[in-house]
Amino acid sequence: MEELTIDVIHEIANQLTRKDRLEFSLCCRRVFCIVSGERKLVECEERLRTREALSRAFSEKALKQPTVIVVERITVPVRTRRSLRIKTAYKKAVKAIVSDFSYDGELLAFSRGADAYVSPSNPVELFLCKLDDGGVSLIRRLTLDGNIGDLKVSRSGLFVAVRVLKSGDITVFNSVGDVISVQRTGRYTNVHGAQTAFTKEDDLLFLWDKPRSGWARGYPPVLYQSPPPFTKVVEMPSLPHAICENAQVCLQDCGILIFYEMERREAAVFRLMLTNNSVEYQRILRHKGVPANRWIKYYPRYIHEDLPNFRDWISWDCETLRGAKPRLHPRAETWFHCASRAARTCETQCFNLSGPWVFADFCVREETGWCVYALDSPHHEVQVAGVTNLLPFLEDSNPNTWGILSPKLDQSEEENGVDDVRSMG
Amino acid sequence: MTEKGRIVKMVSQDQEEFEVEYGVATMSTLIANVLQDVSEETTTVPIPNVNAQVLAKVIEYCRYHYEAKRIDQSEEDIERWNKDFMKVDNKTLFNILIAASFLDIADLLDLGCKTVAGMIKDKSVEQIRELFCIEGDFTEEQEAKMREENNWGSEMSQENNAAQ
Incomplete structure (x- = not known):
């Protein structure tokens, strides 16, 4: 009975009379929880049981103490009118929001700045940091005009930023933050879902998401490829219409996987095979029946938990994310999910972030155990970006003991009134 | 094809x-x-x-x-x-x-x-455990308490049987 999945036990219980169901449920705690509807509890317990396996999956090089940097905290003035309070908080927060970040190996790059919908002309800041055993240090802080659609760090230390409101400029920086190339596509300048990725050969791939509304919605999605030295972008033909509905590009050993979620309650994974000047795509997984919750609909950085079942096909990496878009669903619970390909388990680890925190985004490197994340509070009063090591993080599920450290990014942080957030969580 | x-x-x-x-x-x-x-x-x-x-x-x-x-x-x-x-x-x-x-x-x-x-069907909890080799992890008190809290099931079932 131990090996039966929650769904199967539930199905068996549904076939029983009330009396038999009671006897069945008293068999053991697990069955009782499932039958009595405390399914979530069992799910959590079962995920936690894989802790040992998961911990092993992370490198021994991982630091024993969590290290977290806080990028920003905004104290919101309390006003009597709620709408005013939210508006003020949001206005303040858009300047500080970590809009995107990328981490690969040693380098961490992140941007913070305006939300394109709110104040597209605001400058955006880019931070390039280095992560090592000693913690996090800032290499370069840059200010760019235009909004950042996406940014990525390559394995060899290049990092790229796409500016969606500047004629689709693709700016490539080297590992110390010098601009080495700017390319202008001149198309789709109001598209927000730009996605970039580096291949193992350091080719830059660049996908324009298909816009769902607005004047550009009639345009097809486009994938560009730009080999080093990134002076010319090549448009790849034959992208299917549906591939770019809220696309997320994720580079894996076997090709490029594009995760997308459509409004028709469907999520899918594509594998793209790149050859000289052409691209072939194959849909390798489709998941129907993705819950049509509001926050998933509008916040599609969500990979269904069934994905690990296909790990052998797609070299599934170790991150999933479920979280609420704060403005849409402020009281939603946020769970941190984590599963490991190396652990060879389909089960995931999860922690509930008690309190109103929601993940804006996160990524984790399996080799080092480093996890980079952005947290947000319901009305953007506080926005935190942090880096931490996952190993101790997983060993202690109490978020209060994550060990928040003072921000050490830049002197001007203090001048801006940024303070520590030890009370977080 | x-x-x-x-x-x-x-x-x-x-x-x-x-x-x-x-x-x-x-x-x-x-x-x-x-x-x-x-x-x-x-x-x-x-x-x-x-x-x-x-x-x-x-x-x-x-x-x-x-x-x-x-x-x-x-x-x-x-x-x-x-x-x-x-x-x-x-x-x-x-x-x-x-x-x-x-x-x-x-x-x-x-x-x-x-x-x-x-x-x-119609088996006691002990019989079910034996049948499926399940190790019970409730204490006797816990089991009794849960039975008491959930006995509406058996009562209703008896009522249903009587009605039939």
């Missing part, structure tokens, strides 16, 4: 290959979805969660029901066959259930769950 003549190769967890007709394979919603998404040249579908012994049973079930539907087999014959099919040890039965759930074969999952429910 037409779907009629299409053969699908299902590869079990232990790398055993099973050649199955397209119609039989697509009784699994999961496989149907996979095949719909890949090109027609793709014939191999890995089933990493199911071992060869269980996959063989699942294919046997699908093959029979596919044929039964095609030749319009009588309900009685199908029921009899189902009953015989489910005469397996508990371990195999559970594995079939897990496979049916994973492969999304609703009829097989339903049949398996009904079989297990039939085994549970």
Whole structure:
């Protein structure tokens, strides 16, 4: 009975009379929880049981103490009118929001700045940091005009930023933050879902998401490829219409996987095979029946938990994310999910972030155990970006003991009134 | 290639290959979805969660029901066959259930769950534990308390029986 999945036990219980169901449920705690509807509890317990396996999956090089940097905290003035309070908080927060970040190996790059919908002309800041055993240090802080659609760090230390409101400029920086190339596509300048990725050969791939509304919605999605030295972008033909509905590009050993979620309650994974000047795509997984919750609909950085079942096909990496878009669903619970390909388990680890925190985004490197994340509070009063090591993080599920450290990014942080957030969580 | 003549190769967890007709394979919603998404040249579908012994049973079930539907087999014959099919040890039965759930074969999952429910019927908790080799992890007090808290179930059941 131990090996039966929650769904199967539930199905068996549904076939029983009330009396038999009671006897069945008293068999053991697990069955009782499932039958009595405390399914979530069992799910959590079962995920936690894989802790040992998961911990092993992370490198021994991982630091024993969590290290977290806080990028920003905004104290919101309390006003009597709620709408005013939210508006003020949001206005303040858009300047500080970590809009995107990328981490690969040693380098961490992140941007913070305006939300394109709110104040597209605001400058955006880019931070390039280095992560090592000693913690996090800032290499370069840059200010760019235009909004950042996406940014990525390559394995060899290049990092790229796409500016969606500047004629689709693709700016490539080297590992110390010098601009080495700017390319202008001149198309789709109001598209927000730009996605970039580096291949193992350091080719830059660049996908324009298909816009769902607005004047550009009639345009097809486009994938560009730009080999080093990134002076010319090549448009790849034959992208299917549906591939770019809220696309997320994720580079894996076997090709490029594009995760997308459509409004028709469907999520899918594509594998793209790149050859000289052409691209072939194959849909390798489709998941129907993705819950049509509001926050998933509008916040599609969500990979269904069934994905690990296909790990052998797609070299599934170790991150999933479920979280609420704060403005849409402020009281939603946020769970941190984590599963490991190396652990060879389909089960995931999860922690509930008690309190109103929601993940804006996160990524984790399996080799080092480093996890980079952005947290947000319901009305953007506080926005935190942090880096931490996952190993101790997983060993202690109490978020209060994550060990928040003072921000050490830049002197001007203090001048801006940024303070520590030890009370977080 | 037409779907009629299409053969699908299902590869079990232990790398055993099973050649199955397209119609039989697509009784699994999961496989149907996979095949719909890949090109027609793709014939191999890995089933990493199911071992060869269980996959063989699942294919046997699908093959029979596919044929039964095609030749319009009588309900009685199908029921009899189902009953015989489910005469397996508990371990195999559970594995079939897990496979049916994973492969999304609703009829097989339903049949398996009904079989297990039939085994549970009118048995005490101790008998169920013994039957399925479950180690109880409730103390006697906890069990008694839960029985008390949930006894509405048996009362209602008795009422229902009386009403019938």
